[in-house]
Amino acid sequence: MEIRIEKTQTPKTKPGKGADLPFGHIFTDHMFIMDYDDGQGWHDARIVPFGPISMHPGSTILHYGAGAFEGLKAYRKADGTCQLFRPSENAKRMEKSVDRLCLPHIDAATVLEAIETFVTFEQDWVPSDPGTSLYIRPFEFGCDEPIGLHGIKKAKFMIITCPVGNYYKEGLKPxxxxxxxxxxxxxxxxxxxxxxxxxxxxxxxxxxxxxxxxxxxxxxxxxxxxxxxxxxxxxxxxxxxxxxxxxxxxxxxxxxxxxxxxxxxxxxxxxxxxxxxxxxxxxxxxxxxxxxxxxxxxxxxxxxxxxxxxxxxxxxxxxxxxxxxxxxxxxxxxxxxxxxxxxxxxxxxxxxxxxxx
CATH class of the missing domain: 3.20.10.10 (D-amino Acid Aminotransferase, subunit A, domain 2)
Structure with a gap:
């Protein structure tokens, strides 16, 4: 996959050791985006500064919920290196979810390559405190402009990431x-x-x-x-x-x-x-x-x-x-x-x- 990279000019301060990391509130500097257009297929894979995206008010996702997503994590080991946990399983499940909604097909190998490439690029955001990790959210959604139930001809595939602590505030408690x-x-x-x-x-x-x-x-x-x-x-x-x-x-x-x-x-x-x-x-x-x-x-x-x-x-x-x-x-x-x-x-x-x- 050929991926264009645009680095942020205003990097955010990363949470320090011991910082409170509420789940899903803090986002890393960049995001992955790839577009789909009927007749052209998936194209323009890119890593760009994290921020809002532009969408037509008639986009399919807004009216008919045509979107699928995944959730997995990257972990920092004691030696400072990082690793993913069973990412191929998430990629295969995403392929199935996308096909169920008749969104433009994206194969598991492409999803996996995008995840590994993006996390490698953004790995400095993987926290090191016990119990923390980098949450990874790949997702695809339809963005056709005409309102109506029809085959989806335009879509986006994206990945965003968040350094996180415990999902439940109770931690490992009943x-x-x-x-x-x-x-x-x-x-x-x-x-x-x-x-x-x-x-x-x-x-x-x-x-x-x-x-x-x-x-x-x-x-x-x-x-x-x-x-x-x-x-x-x-x-x-x-x-x-x-x-x-x-x-x-x-x-x-x-x-x-x-x-x-x-x-x-x-x-x-x-x-x-x-x-x-x-x-x-x-x-x-x-x-x-x-x-x-x-x-x-x-x-x-x-x-x-x-x-x-x-x-x-x-x-x-x-x-x-x-x-x-x-x-x-x-x-x-x-x-x-x-x-x-x-x-x-x-x-x-x-x-x-x-x-x-």
Missing amino acids: VKIAIEEHDVRAIRGGTGDCKVGGNYAASNRAEHVAEENGFTQVLWLDGVHQKYIEEVGSMNVMFKINGEVITPKLTGSVLPGITRKSAIEFLTSKGYKVTERLISAEEVVDAVKNGTLEEAWGTGTAAVVSPIGVLHYEGVDYKINNNEIGEVCHTLYEGLTGIQWGRTEDTFGWTVPIKKN
Whole structure:
């Protein structure tokens, strides 16, 4: 890929060691942009100073939500070098999401090359404090000008990056989750298994109500029966019941999370029994009542692992593992973050080193 580079003339001051890094508030000096035009294909790949972009008011993304995105991270190791965690998985998922929305096709290899090139260029922004990282947000959106449902002939692919700390202000502490009993996030045959903006827009009302009532996230049920657990608002979910780790299977309305996949592979390698299957809210609540629900946690790029201490359902708060971090959850967190930050050997081949400038 030929990439034009325009360096900023007004570089920002990077956050120093020990600085508070709220998630998604601080942006790096540059951004990656590539345009698509029907008949010309993808062209004019460039790295330019971070800033506003110009869009026609009739752009497809504004009226019909034709946009897909990804989220991954770069980590700084103790020796000062940086690495990515399973970026090819994000690239493949983005290719799938884009194709589902009939946006101009962009293959995973191109997405991956753009990510690696841009992070290499912007690597001085990768923070070094424990628990921090550089969040990477690739996205594609339609920007056709005529209003109306039609094939998309103009689009942009972009990457922006943010130095971040913990996604949840609680850090690695048990959070309160409410099982959503009214709204649904997605249905099979829709876009629930893709990372597209509409899924999150549909989640906003329930998330808002949950936050107003003191909960960190909502736990979604399936859109047909409103019975089977699917995922948390920003994470996949796992339960340890009677010694077995259970996670909702990918039915077509659950996002196939990269951290979810990594957690399954890591725990299996450690000898844990991990099962992907349908699991109902009633089964989970019954397991709390009879004492067989030993742990519960969410998995996702932003938080990595987030233990669930309280589960709210039908007006009742159910405490899990005495509202403490469980052994398996802690093992998983230390295992994944150890690989991500290079504290432990990557025997899975998940990490991709970033070359020094």
